[in-house]
Amino acid sequence: xxMRPISLTVNGTTFTRTVEPRLxxxxxxxxxxxxxxxxxxxxxxVCGACTVLLDGAPVRSCLAFxxxxxxxxxxxxxxxxxxxELHPLQEAFQEKHGLQCGFCTPGILMxxxxxxxxxxxxxxxxxxxxxxxxLCRCTGYQKIVEAVQLAAGGGRGEG
Amino acid sequence: xxxPRFAYHDPTTIEEVLDLLHLHGDEAKLLAGGQxxxxxxxxxxxxxxxxxxxxxxxxxxFIREEAGFLALGAMTRHALVExxxxxxxxxxxxxxxxxxxxHPQIRNRGTIGGSLAHxxxxxxxxxxxxxxxxxxxxxxxxxxxxxxxxxxxxxxFTTAIxxxxxxxxxxxxxxxxxxxxxxxxxxxxxxxFALAGVACTLTLAPDGQxxxxxxxxxxxxxxxxxxxxxxxxxxxxxxSATSFAEAAALVQAAVEPESDIHATAAYRRHLxxxxxxxxxxxxxxxxxxxxxxxxx
Numbered sequence: 001x002x003m004r005p006i007s008l009t010v011n012g013t014t015f016t017r018t019v020e021p022r023l024x025x026x027x028x029x030x031x032x033x034x035x036x037x038x039x040x041x042x043x044x045x046v047c048g049a050c051t052v053l054l055d056g057a058p059v060r061s062c063l064a065f066x067x068x069x070x071x072x073x074x075x076x077x078x079x080x081x082x083x084x085e086l087h088p089l090q091e092a093f094q095e096k097h098g099l100q101c102g103f104c105t106p107g108i109l110m111x112x113x114x115x116x117x118x119x120x121x122x123x124x125x126x127x128x129x130x131x132x133x134x135l136c137r138c139t140g141y142q143k144i145v146e147a148v149q150l151a152a153g154g155g156r157g158e159g
Numbered sequence: 160x161x162x163p164r165f166a167y168h169d170p171t172t173i174e175e176v177l178d179l180l181h182l183h184g185d186e187a188k189l190l191a192g193g194q195x196x197x198x199x200x201x202x203x204x205x206x207x208x209x210x211x212x213x214x215x216x217x218x219x220x221f222i223r224e225e226a227g228f229l230a231l232g233a234m235t236r237h238a239l240v241e242x243x244x245x246x247x248x249x250x251x252x253x254x255x256x257x258x259x260x261x262h263p264q265i266r267n268r269g270t271i272g273g274s275l276a277h278x279x280x281x282x283x284x285x286x287x288x289x290x291x292x293x294x295x296x297x298x299x300x301x302x303x304x305x306x307x308x309x310x311x312x313x314x315x316f317t318t319a320i321x322x323x324x325x326x327x328x329x330x331x332x333x334x335x336x337x338x339x340x341x342x343x344x345x346x347x348x349x350x351x352f353a354l355a356g357v358a359c360t361l362t363l364a365p366d367g368q369x370x371x372x373x374x375x376x377x378x379x380x381x382x383x384x385x386x387x388x389x390x391x392x393x394x395x396x397x398x399s400a401t402s403f404a405e406a407a408a409l410v411q412a413a414v415e416p417e418s419d420i421h422a423t424a425a426y427r428r429h430l431x432x433x434x435x436x437x438x439x440x441x442x443x444x445x446x447x448x449x450x451x452x453x454x455x
Contacts, residue, residue: 002166021167021210024201043160044198048264057238057267063197064268067167068214111264132349133262 006070010035011079019066026050028066029076037077037106041135048134051107052076058111077106080113089113089151098147100138108134108144116152124149162200169212173219173325176211177300180323183209189325190214191234191273194265219272219327224249228293231329233272237261240271249333252291252360256283256342262350272326275311278318278382281352285312285383287342288331290358290375296328297321305330312382335371338362339446341438344377345430347421353378354422355430357386357410361398361442363450369393372439374406379416379431386410389435403439407432 007016010033017032026043029035029052041047043062050061053075080087086094089109099105108131115130116122122130127148128141136144170176180187188207190196191214199205213219219234222243229250231240240246240257247254260266260274260283274284275295288295288308296305297320311318320326334340344356355378362371372393374386389409396402416427 004167020164022162022164022200024162024197027161043201045194045265048262051264054267058264059267060194060264062201063194063265065167065193065197068169068212115263129349130263133264 004067006067008069008072008074010074011076017066021065021067023066024062025052025064025066025069025074026061028069029061029074032066035076035078039103039106041103041107046135047104047107048111049104049107051110051134053110053114056114058114075110075113077109080109087113089116092151093144093147096143096147096150098139098144104134104136104138108136112148112151116148120152122149122152127152160201162197163203163206165200165207166209167212168209169215171215173216173298173327176213176216176325177298177323179209179211180325181300183211185322187211189276191276192236192269193273194261194269195273195277195279213325222246224333225330227332229253229331229333231271231331233276233295233326233328234270235272235329237266237269237271237274238263241266250291250331251334252340252342252358253287253331255340256287256358259283259342259344259346259350259353259356265350271329275329276318276320276326278312278316279352280315280381280383281354281356281378283342283344283353283356283358283377286356286358286375286377288329289383289385290360290373291332292373293329293331295320295326296330297324298327299324303327308383309385315381317382334360335362337364337370337446337450339442339444339449341441341445343434343438343441345434355379355416355427355434357431357434357438359386359390359435359438359442361393361439361446363398363446367397369396369398369402372406374410374435374438376410376414376431376435379414379427384414386413386435388413393439398439398443400436400440403436406439407435410435 003018039049041049045063186208190212219232221232344353360373364370372390374390376384389406411432416424418424
């Protein structure tokens with residue numbers, strides 16, 4: 001099928017690539033750009049591991065095609081830390097042990113990043129609802145909830 | 160778990176979409192938000208030769224108030240509806256239901272037109288459109304028609320929209336005066352597809368009698384199911400636990416749910432009644448609060 005050139009911004013850098021229409025955004029990020037921080041779990045929109053920010057809003061990168069992203073701005077988990085310094089949200093996950101195997105973590109971070117900016121001092125119930133689209137098979141979520149609570153209370157003002 | 164090959168088009172006008180639909184017929188699928196279509200492509204449950212992406216047609220995304228109804232463009236994303244002050248004010252049932260569609264990540268991509276045209280038997284929006292007596296506008300080459308919700312849904316993943324027509328606009332009547340509303344569903348996990356769900360409105364006359372009721376259910380049939388007998392049984396009665404329980408029994412008698420791995424038919428029928436009672440009670444509490452607010 002006919003390939004098409006696309007140009008998009010990922011973590012502040014503009015990339016131009018030629019893609020096949022059926023290439024998923026998740027596979028584009030991993031295989032074309034080498035950004036393997038975006039994880040691929042279920043590939044049908046259930047697990048949330050592949051969540052990235054599309055123009056600032058969290059979306060499943062397995063439920064979008066790269067070819068649709070011409071002109072888009074994407075942020076992946078690689079866009080969080082700068083100059084070797086963890087983002088406050090990442091620091092909160094480290095401090096509260098909000099991960100075990102870490103497979104779900106990038107998707108959770110990218111889901112919660114804009115959410116905590118919009119929800120200062122959230123309740124535990126609100127956090128659990130906000131996390132409902134991300135599956136974690138290790139932690140029982142308790143530590144993840146604590147990490148989000150810490151980040152939402154103390155890490156505001158960061159993009 | 161990779162989609163099959165397809166040819167991709169991303170037209171920028173409705174006319175181009177209609178031309179492509181005429182050209183490719185059954186071999187083409189329309190791609191709206193993709194939150195239902197891309198999973199089935201990934202699982203290779205369908206293999207369209209052509210995908211027509213509607214994402215580059217800005218005139219299909221809007222929310223505006225017209226005479227007695229809200230008009231929403233087919234490509235209006237759920238998140239936009241969820242955050243719309245106009246929707247919250249003029250049709251709070253839609254605002255409440257849309258927050259229960261999928262997860263936030265899904266609502267950032269999913270569209271109101273896509274959800275209705277897909278007609279999933281467990282989806283929220285078909286039941287809302289049916290309960291409210293809404294409609295959709297579909298555009299064919301040189302002809303436009305409006306399809307009432309009662310005629311739109313024709314069974315499992317099936318609608319009255321023709322193969323060369325495009326759903327362009329969703330019309331949702333605004334909430335009448337003295338009317339409460341509720342969308343109540345039960346899902347195993349917040350954001351999952353509902354095992355059963357109920358959309359309802361309840362209108363009270365000045366003397367407190369029920370002047371009108373609208374009821375529709377999701378998850379308990381091949382498509383959204385109207386609770387007409389239950390709704391009309393309430394009209395003229397005073398709202399009470401007894402009259403709500405009688406309506407719930409009528410709903411249970413009317414639905415024909417199926418068993419699947421998530422729930423048995425008997426449990427779904429039980430839920431249909433229980434959720435109807437809860438939805439009616441919540442709608443009543445809201446209309447009473449509105450009335451109290453107006454009196455104060």
